[in-house]
Amino acid sequence: MKKTNLDEMPCPIARALDRVGEWWSILILRDAFYGVSRFDEFEKSLGIAPNMLARRLNGLVEAGLLERRPYQTKPVRYEYVLTDMGRDFRPVMLALMTWGNKYFATEGLAMFLVDERDGHMVDAVLTDRHTGDPITRENHAMYPGPAASERMRTRLENNIARRAAERAAAAMEKRA
Amino acid sequence: MKKTNLDEMPCPIARALDRVGEWWSILILRDAFYGVSRFDEFEKSLGIAPNMLARRLNGLVEAGLLERRPYQTKPVRYEYVLTDMGRDFRPVMLALMTWGNKYFATEGLAMFLVDERDGHMVDAVLTDRHTGDPITRENHAMYPGPAASERMRTRLENNIARRAAERAAAAMEKRA
């Protein structure tokens, strides 16, 4: 979350991190997904210092993930609620949770995803919306688009070429 | 990426962030997914100062996402490659990319996901591995598991109760 000027950085991952890449931001969003919205709730829930919390909340509001809105007058008090952009961040959070559960839930699960229609525990996987196929290393790769920088295009094309070569070698292997 | 002692923090999201939550870490992983593996490649690709790069690479190795291994002797030179844990981080990256593309690709796409079997562009969605249903705000929620802290359990249960009440109210509305 720093000097990165966007012209030099068309990468969607870098731009996303520019919004949520600071230490507390994602934890604040996590709480927002639980329905936490008030300053003191965040403060207690996270154990964060109030000045840090104020800085991060302002940052997330500026970034467009949270909206600061008054919930009472006399005295005016504000709460912080997710915008559409913020709500759309949920898949990232769930992917992070899935990964965390897989590797760091050494004393058992602390939380998991449930389908509330029938109460079953859900294993979240990324799939192709169109075909329904799971995304895999074997079948899927990133490709440069029209807005890619030169550097990015080169990197991605190198990767694509390398993968093609590997596949060709594997096919040879199989035939032999 | 700091003082957080794990006993106080069973949340899988917090633990995940403890490993990859620092500013450069995820960008380094992004490059690793493109096949970048050498110190100077990362340095050039990211435009990062070498001391920072060394710190982050060491961090990611310690965290278990990268493996440092010699690729030549005379002189010994090391490269950094993804471990299984690192490779499993890919869905998080792709979710981040999807979100970034949706909101910040103002000059057009810089990169996108392709199914290389037929070359079609993929829209990645999180789904239930078992049923294939997409994960939605309406149908899915986080539930506390056996390893949840008291605070976390309370927060999640509050959220679940709030959602149930909202659903009940919505059902009333519909009936009327």
Next chain:
DNA sequence: GACATCACTTGCAAAATGATAGTAACTGCC
């Protein structure tokens, strides 16, 4: 009128970041 609530701000020490420069172990070239 003392106390509590809530959303913050201020001041400051400690820690992290990052620009610049340097090192170490080689290889290849003339």
Next chain:
DNA sequence: GGCAGTTACTATCATTTTGCAAGTGATGTC
């Protein structure tokens, strides 16, 4: 044999960020 080039770093240090502790202001409650 010497000198540039490659690669993977480390060292130094100014700047920036973090985060603890304390304070503030508007209001309502006992």
